[in-house]
Amino acid sequence: GENVEQHPSTLSVQEGDSAVIKCTYSDSASNYFPWYKQELGKRPQLIIDIRSNVGEKKDQRIAVTLNKTAKHFSLHITETQPEDSAVYFCAASLPGSARQLTFGSGTQLTVLP
Amino acid sequence: GAVVSQHPSWVICKSGTSVKIECRSLDFQATTMFWYRQFPKQSLMLMATSNEGSKATYEQGVEKDKFLINHASLTLSTLTVTSAHPEDSSFYICSAIPGAGGSYEQYFGPGTRLTVT
Numbered sequence: 001g002e003n004v005e006q007h008p009s010t011l012s013v014q015e016g017d018s019a020v021i022k023c024t025y026s027d028s029a030s031n032y033f034p035w036y037k038q039e040l041g042k043r044p045q046l047i048i049d050i051r052s053n054v055g056e057k058k059d060q061r062i063a064v065t066l067n068k069t070a071k072h073f074s075l076h077i078t079e080t081q082p083e084d085s086a087v088y089f090c091a092a093s094l095p096g097s098a099r100q101l102t103f104g105s106g107t108q109l110t111v112l113p
Numbered sequence: 114g115a116v117v118s119q120h121p122s123w124v125i126c127k128s129g130t131s132v133k134i135e136c137r138s139l140d141f142q143a144t145t146m147f148w149y150r151q152f153p154k155q156s157l158m159l160m161a162t163s164n165e166g167s168k169a170t171y172e173q174g175v176e177k178d179k180f181l182i183n184h185a186s187l188t189l190s191t192l193t194v195t196s197a198h199p200e201d202s203s204f205y206i207c208s209a210i211p212g213a214g215g216s217y218e219q220y221f222g223p224g225t226r227l228t229v230t
Contacts, residue, residue, distance in 0.1 A: 032217040043206060043221040044157065051217075089156060098170075099210060099217055100147065103156045 002027045004092050006104025013080050014112050021107045023090035024072040032093040033073045034101070035064060037086045044089060048075070080111045116140055117209050119222035126197055126229055134192045134225045136207030142187035143209035147219065148180075151204040163190045165212075187212060197229040 003026040013019050025033075031052035036044035050057045050064045050073065057064050063076040077084055090104040116139040126132050136146055144165050149157040161182050162170045169182035181193040190209075194201055204226055208219040 034218070041204075041224070041226070043223045045221075046218060049218065093217060098162060099145070099219075100159055100162060101157075101219060102159070105156050 002030055002092055002094060002102040004090060004102050004104045006090050006107060008107060009105065010108045010110070012110045012112060015080060015082060017080055019075075019077045019080050019084070019109055019111075021075045021088055021090070021109070022072060023074070023092075023104045024070075025092040025102075026071070027092070027094060028068070028071060029094055030092040031095045032099075033064070033066060034091050034093075035062075035075045036089045036091065038089060038106075039086050047088075077109075080109075082111050082113050085109055085111045115211065115218075115220045117207065117220045117222040119205075119207055119225050121225060122223060123226040124228070126227070128198055128229055129196055131193055131195045132197055132227060134194075134205055134207075134227075136190045136192070136209070136222050138188045138209045138211075138220070141209075141220075142212045143190075144187065144212035146184060146190040146207055146209045148182060148190075148192050149206045149208070151206060151224075153204075157206060160192075194227065197227070199229045202227055202229045 006023045034049035037047045038044045048062050048064050061078045066073040088107045091101040118137045120135045146163040148160045151157050160175045163182050163184040165184045171177045184190040206224040207222045
């Protein structure tokens with residue numbers, strides 16, 4: 001099955017700086033890569049996603065890049081704000097009717113004011 | 114749109130009893146729903162895939178006789194934790210994919226905090 005590794009497990013940045021979280025996946029057939037933000041005790045919230053036919057996608061301060069050859073994808077958050085502090089999860093999904101997500105282990109991002 | 118609800122939001126039960134958790138898609142029909150378990154400071158682990166009108170598909174290591182899943186309609190899936198034990202205490206989250214096809218995005222419920230004493 002698919003295996004997703006995520007780094008770093010914790011990340012602290014100063015407000016206004018950029019944050020980068022990286023994930024690698026094992027199955028080259030995976031074609032959908034979402035990123036979720038989860039606050040304590042809450043549901044995961046989709047913040048951005050990318051399909052395998054696209055190399056980069058941006059939404060305001062958030063961007064995701066995908067390198068299919070290397071089987072890794074990254075989340076970039078620019079101009080970080082204290083409210084960006086949360087746990088971030090990457091995930092990967094194989095094509096087909098099941099569309100199950102395999103999650104990374106998570107990154108605790110802390111934005112210091 | 115695309116709202117998923119769960120009930121209850123939290124539950125405390127005694128060891129040996131059973132607990133039922135409901136997952137509802139409020140404004141769309143969901144052919145497929147997923148059940149996840151999340152322990153403190155850990156990631157979401159897929160427990161099973163629930164398809165309307167058929168038996169659930171369980172992930173390796175998940176006891177299907179302990180975690181009963183029923184997906185009787187296109188808007189409701191239930192997870193019953195039978196003979197609960199303290200080690201079953203966890204955050205259970207469901208998600209659903211709209212049944213129109215083509216969508217990869219999963220819509221998550223708010224989760225249910227289960228505490229077994």
